[in-house]
Amino acid sequence: MDALRATALSKQYRWSGGTNQALKSVSLTVPKGSILGLIGRNGAGKTTFLRIASTTLLPSGGKMDIFGHDVVQETNLVRERIAVIPQESRPFYWMNPRELIYYFLTLRGHTREDAHTRAEQALSELGLLEYADTLVSRLSGGLRRRAMVAMVMASDAEMLFLDEPTTGLDPVARRSVWEAIRKAAHAQRTIFLTTHYLDEAEALSTRIAILERGTLLAEGSREEIAQKVQHPYRVVVSGGFTQGELEGYGEPTWLEDRWMLFTGEKDAREISRMALERGARLSVAPVSLEDIFLQIVGKDISRDEEGDDEGA
Numbered sequence: 001m002d003a004l005r006a007t008a009l010s011k012q013y014r015w016s017g018g019t020n021q022a023l024k025s026v027s028l029t030v031p032k033g034s035i036l037g038l039i040g041r042n043g044a045g046k047t048t049f050l051r052i053a054s055t056t057l058l059p060s061g062g063k064m065d066i067f068g069h070d071v072v073q074e075t076n077l078v079r080e081r082i083a084v085i086p087q088e089s090r091p092f093y094w095m096n097p098r099e100l101i102y103y104f105l106t107l108r109g110h111t112r113e114d115a116h117t118r119a120e121q122a123l124s125e126l127g128l129l130e131y132a133d134t135l136v137s138r139l140s141g142g143l144r145r146r147a148m149v150a151m152v153m154a155s156d157a158e159m160l161f162l163d164e165p166t167t168g169l170d171p172v173a174r175r176s177v178w179e180a181i182r183k184a185a186h187a188q189r190t191i192f193l194t195t196h197y198l199d200e201a202e203a204l205s206t207r208i209a210i211l212e213r214g215t216l217l218a219e220g221s222r223e224e225i226a227q228k229v230q231h232p233y234r235v236v237v238s239g240g241f242t243q244g245e246l247e248g249y250g251e252p253t254w255l256e257d258r259w260m261l262f263t264g265e266k267d268a269r270e271i272s273r274m275a276l277e278r279g280a281r282l283s284v285a286p287v288s289l290e291d292i293f294l295q296i297v298g299k300d301i302s303r304d305e306e307g308d309d310e311g312a
C-alpha cells in the first residue's frame with residue numbers, strides 16, 4: 001500500500017498584490033516504509049507540498065491522500081497517522097525536552113506510562129538525556145531541533161514529515177538523527193524528508209524526488225535518477241589537456257588548478273587513456289547526487305532561459 005499519493009497537485013498562493021504558482025500538477029507516490037528525500041532549490045515548493053500533506057495548507061487543485069485518506073476531506077483521520085516537524089518550528093519555550101515529548105504524546109492519546117517510556121527512549125536515542133531537564137528557551141538552536149526530532153520519533157505516527165530536520169545540526173548530532181530515521185523506517189514507518197544536504201539525501205533516502213519551481217523533474221531510486229542524466233561520470237584532470245580538447249567531450253569547468261567535466265562512460269575511458277599516456281593526474285568517478293541534481297536542475301533552468309530568449 002502507498003503511504004502517500006498525490007495526483008496532479010497544484011497550489012497557487014494569492015494575495016492582494018499577485019499570485020504565485022508554487023506547485024504545478026505534481027504527481028508522486030510514496031510507498032509505505034520508504035524514506036523519500038525531496039530536494040530542490042530555495043522556493044522550489046518543498047515546504048508547500050509538505051504543508052498540504054500535513055493538512056495545514058489547502059491545495060488549489062488535484063488530490064492527495066495519506067494511507068487512503070483524503071488530506072482535505074478526512075483531515076482528522078490523516079492527522080492521527082502523521083507527525084510533523086515544520087521548517088520553522090518553535091517548540092514551547094517554557095518546557096524542557098522531557099516535558100515537551102511527554103505532553104505531545106499524551107495529547108496524541110498515549111497513556112502516561114507509555115508516554116513516559118517512549119519519551120525516555122527517544123531522549124536517549126537522540127543523545128538528549130543530559131539536556132532533558134533544561135528549559136527549551138536555554139537550549140541552542142540545534143538542540144531545540146533535536147528535541148523536535150525526538151518528539152515526532154517518540155510518537156506512534158506511521159508517517160513522519162520532516163522539513164529540513166538536520167539544518168543547523170553538528171555532524172555528530174546529524175548522524176544521530178540519521179540513525180533515528182533509519183530505525184523508524186526499519187519499523188515500517190514512512191519518512192518524508194526535505195533537505196539541502198545532498199549527501200544526507202543520498203545516505204538516507206530509498207527514493208529521491210527533485211522539485212524545481214513547482215514541477216517534479218525526477219523521482220525514483222538513486223540509480224533510476226542517475227540514468228536520467230546524460231553524463232553519469234565526473235572526470236577531473238590536472239594538466240595535459242587544453243580546454244578546446246576537453247570541450248570535445250562535454251562542458252569542462254576550471255577549478256583553480258584543474259579541469260572538471262561530466263561525461264559519458266566511453267568518453268571517460270578515452271580521457272583516462274590519454275591522461276595516462278600524457279602523465280596527467282586524473283580521477284574518474286560516477287556522479288554524486290549533487291552532480292546529478294546540478295545537471296537535472298541546471299538543464300531545466302537553461303531550457304527556460306532559451307525559451308525566454310525566443311519570446312523576447
Ligand SMILES: Nc1ncnc2c1ncn2[C@@H]1O[C@H](COP(=O)(O)OP(=O)(O)OP(=O)(O)O)[C@@H](O)[C@H]1O
Nearest residue numbers: 013020022040041042043044045046047048049087
Ligand atoms: N504564504 C505564502 N504566500 C505567497 N507565496 C508563498 C507563500 N509561501 C511560499 N510562497 C512561495 O511559494 C514558492 C515555494 O515556497 P516553499 O516555501 O514551498 O519553497 P521551499 O522549496 O520549501 O524553499 P526553501 O528551500 O527555501 O525552504 C516560493 O516561490 C515562495 O515564495
Ligand SMILES: [Mg+2]
Nearest residue numbers: 046047048087
Ligand atoms: Mg522550505
